[in-house]
Amino acid sequence: xxxxxxxxxxxxxxxxxxxxxxxxxxxxxxxxxxxxxxxxxxxxxxxxxxxxxxxxxxxxxxxxxxxxxxxxxxxxxxxxxxxxxxxxxxxxxxxxxxxxxxxxxxxxxxxxxxxxxxxxxxxxxxxxxxxxxxxxxxxxxxxxxxxxxxxxxxxxxxxxxxxxxxxxxxxxxxxxxxxxxxxxxxxxxxxxxxxxxxxxxxxxxxxxxxxxxxxxxxxxxxxxxxxxxxxxxxxxxxxxxxxxxxxxxxxxxxxxxxxxxxxxxxxxxxxxxxxxxxxxxxxxxxxxxxxxxxxxxxxxxxxxxxxxxxxxxxxxxxxxxxxxxxxxxxxxxxxxxxxxxxxxxxxxxxxxxxxxxxxxxxxxxxxxxxxxxxxxxxxxxxxxxxxxxxxxxxxxxxxxxxxxxxxxxxxxxxxxxxxxxxxxxxxxxxxxxxxxxxxxxxxxxxxxxxxxxxxxxxxxxxxxxxxxxxxxxxxxxxxxxxxxxxxxxxxxxxxxxxxxxxxxxxxxxxxxx
Amino acid sequence: xxxxxxxxxxxxxxxxxxxxxxxxxxxxxxxxxxxxxxxxxxxxxxxxxxxxxxxxxxxxxxxxxxxxxxxxxxxxxxxxxxxxxxxxxxxxxxxxxxxxxxxxxxxxxxxxxxxxxxxxxxxxxxxxxxxxxxxxxxxxxxxxxxxxxxxxxxxxxxxxxxxxxxxxxxxxxxxxxxxxxxxxxxxxxxxxxxxxxxxxxxxxxxxxxxxxxxxxxxxxxxxxxxxxxxxxxxxxxxxxxxxxxxxxxxxxxxxxxxxxxxxxxxxxxxxxxxxxxxxxxxxxxxx
Numbered sequence: 001x002x003x004x005x006x007x008x009x010x011x012x013x014x015x016x017x018x019x020x021x022x023x024x025x026x027x028x029x030x031x032x033x034x035x036x037x038x039x040x041x042x043x044x045x046x047x048x049x050x051x052x053x054x055x056x057x058x059x060x061x062x063x064x065x066x067x068x069x070x071x072x073x074x075x076x077x078x079x080x081x082x083x084x085x086x087x088x089x090x091x092x093x094x095x096x097x098x099x100x101x102x103x104x105x106x107x108x109x110x111x112x113x114x115x116x117x118x119x120x121x122x123x124x125x126x127x128x129x130x131x132x133x134x135x136x137x138x139x140x141x142x143x144x145x146x147x148x149x150x151x152x153x154x155x156x157x158x159x160x161x162x163x164x165x166x167x168x169x170x171x172x173x174x175x176x177x178x179x180x181x182x183x184x185x186x187x188x189x190x191x192x193x194x195x196x197x198x199x200x201x202x203x204x205x206x207x208x209x210x211x212x213x214x215x216x217x218x219x220x221x222x223x224x225x226x227x228x229x230x231x232x233x234x235x236x237x238x239x240x241x242x243x244x245x246x247x248x249x250x251x252x253x254x255x256x257x258x259x260x261x262x263x264x265x266x267x268x269x270x271x272x273x274x275x276x277x278x279x280x281x282x283x284x285x286x287x288x289x290x291x292x293x294x295x296x297x298x299x300x301x302x303x304x305x306x307x308x309x310x311x312x313x314x315x316x317x318x319x320x321x322x323x324x325x326x327x328x329x330x331x332x333x334x335x336x337x338x339x340x341x342x343x344x345x346x347x348x349x350x351x352x353x354x355x356x357x358x359x360x361x362x363x364x365x366x367x368x369x370x371x372x373x374x375x376x377x378x379x380x381x382x383x384x385x386x387x388x389x390x391x392x393x394x395x396x397x398x399x400x401x402x403x404x405x406x407x408x409x410x411x412x413x414x415x416x417x418x419x420x421x422x423x424x425x426x427x428x429x430x431x432x433x434x435x436x437x438x439x440x441x442x443x444x445x446x447x448x449x450x451x452x453x454x455x456x457x458x459x460x461x462x463x464x465x466x467x468x469x470x471x472x473x474x475x476x477x478x479x480x481x482x483x484x485x486x487x488x489x490x491x492x493x494x495x496x497x498x499x500x501x502x503x504x505x506x507x508x509x510x511x512x513x
Numbered sequence: 514x515x516x517x518x519x520x521x522x523x524x525x526x527x528x529x530x531x532x533x534x535x536x537x538x539x540x541x542x543x544x545x546x547x548x549x550x551x552x553x554x555x556x557x558x559x560x561x562x563x564x565x566x567x568x569x570x571x572x573x574x575x576x577x578x579x580x581x582x583x584x585x586x587x588x589x590x591x592x593x594x595x596x597x598x599x600x601x602x603x604x605x606x607x608x609x610x611x612x613x614x615x616x617x618x619x620x621x622x623x624x625x626x627x628x629x630x631x632x633x634x635x636x637x638x639x640x641x642x643x644x645x646x647x648x649x650x651x652x653x654x655x656x657x658x659x660x661x662x663x664x665x666x667x668x669x670x671x672x673x674x675x676x677x678x679x680x681x682x683x684x685x686x687x688x689x690x691x692x693x694x695x696x697x698x699x700x701x702x703x704x705x706x707x708x709x710x711x712x713x714x715x716x717x718x719x720x721x722x723x724x725x726x727x728x729x730x731x732x733x734x735x736x737x738x739x740x741x742x743x744x745x746x747x748x749x750x751x752x753x754x755x756x757x758x759x760x761x762x763x764x765x766x767x768x769x770x771x772x773x774x775x776x777x778x779x780x781x782x783x784x785x786x787x788x789x790x791x792x793x794x795x796x797x798x799x800x
Contacts, residue, residue, distance in 0.1 A: 011565050011566070011568075011760075011763040011764055012762070012763070226758075226759060227761055227762065245759045246564065247564075247565060247759060247760055247763045247764070248763065250563045250564075250565055250763075251763055296556075299554070299556040299557075302556055302560065302562070302563070302564040303556065303560075303564045303579065303580070304564065305563045305564050305565075306563065306564075357739070357740035357755075359579075359755065359756055359758060359759045360759070362745060362755075362756060363579050363580060363756070365745060366554065366580055366745050366746050367554055367556070367580060369745065369746060370552075370553055370554040370580075370746070380744055381744045381745045381746075382744060383740035383744075383745070384740070385740075
């Protein structure tokens with residue numbers, strides 16, 4: 001039956017929402033919001049959590065010294081004071097002094113003191129730290145709290161991106177003598193937590209903004225994927241849908257009632273295919289360029305239902321430092337064949353592509369495989385589980401490998417880590433080494449003036465792009481759908497799809513047929 | 514009564530033969546009838562501007578998949594692969610299994626014990642897990658691109674059942690008068706096996722083969738579904754199922770086509786097995 005219906009009208013549209021809002025104009029307090037996340041949350045310690053969507057939950061629980069402006073603002077990468085009410089920079093960018101807001105408390109009423117930040121940062125920068133964030137805090141020479149409301153940080157070398165790192169939940173104040181989750185500083189506190197199943201977040205009545213959040217409770221269902229997440233949402237069991245395939249996105253768009261409720265936002269990530277430069281013939285720049293020129297990028301955009309924003313090089317177009325004059329390479333199989341012939345590979349070659357067993361990744365792999373076949377390159381696609389993928393990535397036992405860099409903070413230095421000579425293979429999958437780039441990046445990191453720093457990063461962007469260490473594809477948009485009664489919801493650059501600070505519920509009720 | 518006479522009286526056998534005839538026919542003539550390539554992508558003509566698979570139409574009788582490829586062409590090409598691997602792996606497993614079973618059954622004693630413990634050893638591993646491990650060891654090489662490794666893996670992991678059954682049957686036949694007589698007349702072990710035991714276990718082995726072919730085809734699809742079959746873009750029913758999974762509701766033909774084909778083939782082999790049993794093993798059928 002379903003097959004017949006599908007046969008007559010294209011992929012079927014989603015049924016319209018079952019529930020609607022009451023039509024209030026001003027935010028209403030109270031209510032429970034339920035959201036299903038595709039991934040799991042394995043820990044409530046922000047220093048142990050580094051991946052989406054667990055990271056989004058950390059933002060809901062832990063507040064930081066500084067915070068990004070809302071995604072709707074003119075520059076969503078601009079920082080605003082949060083737990084700190086202000087700061088001064090001295091010693092040519094080597095020394096920072098923060099003043100905390102007066103009267104800050106944790107969710108249990110205990111005061112938040114500067115020493116709690118020292119505890120959190122010392123834990124991250126300790127030589128034996130096992131936190132995934134440790135590398136970002138190694139250049140902190142000293143962290144101290146001269147009094148309960150002041151925090152001083154001294155750097156080994158000037159770093160323009162320090163403030164951005166201090167917006168990571170891992171830097172949230174850590175109370176003495178109790179696990180992080182027992183006392184939280186963010187908009188919510190922990191009600192219950194069952195890893196792999198669900199968690200309940202309760203409104204933190206002592207959050208620094210007394211007016212927010214509006215919600216009393218957030219129920220987070222964990223590790224719900226694909227069809228289940230969509231069916232739950234359509235039934236009205238969940239209020240936000242964050243896990244959906246491009247195809248399902250198209251089906252929501254077919255239903256007029258859903259259209260205004262779909263939230264698509266540019267996200268801070270970069271997807272590409274790393275070319276292992278230590279494996280011949282990929283050490284040859286001409287071969288790498290040939291591979292990049294053989295790709296039909298228009299196909300990839302179409303396969304993602306338009307959710308890829310093409311990127312010409314190592315920086316996503318969302319970053320202000322990205323040079324808009326750069327364009328993605330054209331599809332030029334002629335030139336690709338010529339370059340391969342110049343490299344002595346006119347007879348064709350075989351390369352190994354380690355892929356994830358995943359439908360979307362598989363589509364991309366097969367599209368590339370087909371493109372490369374046209375210029376005489378045979379890709380042996382080897383789909384593996386995430387665990388094997390990680391091992392292959394660490395060993396460098398691949399020729400080509402799809403890789404997604406999710407931005408930790410909106411600074412080019414974060415994205416250039418993937419091309420840093422000192423980085424290990426997990427961070428720099430192409431095993432790219434370029435002393436000129438390293439010097440340029442070191443200079444840019446320490447440059448305090450924004451315009452000059454931008455110019456340095458643009459030079460670095462061109463330098464890496466012209467060396468073709470990756471086949472860059474682009475940034476994937478963030479997709480979410482809300483129920484009609486979920487108000488004030490927007491995508492946030494770092495909180496991504498889980499920024500619930502301004503969200504309120506407009507008295508859900510059954511829609512009239 | 515002859516074999517054909519008895520087989521024709523088995524309705525199950527006839528239905529199985531018809532189903533398999535259909536699948537084999539599709540595998541043989543399908544690719545010739547369909548001008549579309551089963552492996553090359555066709556994004557511009559075969560998907561909507563939003564990259565959606567296209568529903569069945571005059572040009573694409575079973576619709577297109579996410580890369581705009583004709584599902585009918587992939588189904589037919591996948592049928593060749595499934596049948597070739599199912600039958601090939603069965604042949605390998607059957608040859609190994611029958612040889613070991615006959616040798617064990619005919620020899621008895623220490624040889625029998627050793628061979629059966631070896632069988633137990635292989636049997637102790639779950640079949641699919643063993644196949645997964647063997648495939649993983651062979652993967653990512655140029656050789657893995659063909660159907661060779663899957664054939665080898667399924668054959669090497671799937672011979673134990675037939676070894677056990679053939680041995681049992683051989684043990685029974687061994688004590689029959691004509692075998693005793695042959696032995697008394699001075700026949701050697703090899704002659705006993707080839708001239709007297711083999712013809713008497715062949716029928717059982719053939720029935721087993723039909724049932725095992727169904728299992729092999731399912732196993733090949735399971736490996737492909739898990740990403741361990743022949744690497745993309747080779748069309749395989751298992752991979753078609755895996756690729757179609759996110760489109761379960763958006764484009765159900767992506768799942769329905771390979772799913773029904775797989776179902777028909779497996780049921781076909783089982784019914785054929787029932788028919789063969791009726792024709793070759795009349796004693797047991799009656800009992």
